[in-house]
Amino acid sequence: MLPLASDTRLPRYQQLRDHLLAQIANNRWHPGEAIPTEAALATEFDLSVGTVRKAIDALVAEGVLERQQGRGTFIRRPQFQSSLFRFFRFEAVNGERVVPMSRILGMNVVAAPSAVAQALGLAPAADVIHLQRLRLLDAQPVLAEDIWLPRQPFKLLLETDLDSKGPLLYPIYEQVCGQVVAAAEETLTAEAVDQVHGRLLQVPAGSPIVVIERLARDYAGKPLEWRRSRGHAQHFRYRIDIR
Known part of the structure; x- marks a missing residue:
């Protein structure tokens, strides 16, 4: 039996849920990997299978875990790239969706x-890594991004050639720094572009652009990244299904 690191006033299934979430955040199991069976967890923590199932059910409902019929329960890996296409239309000549290149x-x-310090839960003026990134489609800039990361967990990025590792940062965070983005909150606004970002996006200052702010968190809810993406209004789209 292992002690559950949680408030002992909580029900046992809630204590187990909190404990499992902390272990997931600490990479005991990795995204896409199966966790032990309910029977194995019941033995490990000296709990009933029913209590374990309630804890697992809670994490499935929260989107941390996913059950796969006949295979087991797995750490869910979020697909963040879809959010790019929820707000912007990036397509090749043939109409196929494409991921913009990264520079x-x-x-x-x-x-x-x-x-930034407030968003990331850091002390005022704490050291952060500031990334400036341009996303290009057919060699034309379509997104200008400012990205901030807490320095200590991401310090290995300072020794990494990010451009050589592809256009997606979250896999790099995981591979290089062991930091897994599990969830994110996005806010969308519109504004007139300033001179600096107008030059980057190759549009006149004052032109309308769309701004997306994203706060990304790990499995335990700890902030990992705050970014502000500015994009051409001509690429903007918004779609929602109402039933």
């Missing part, structure tokens, strides 16, 4: 601006 313009350690 890192700069990566520096800076003192966190107040909004």
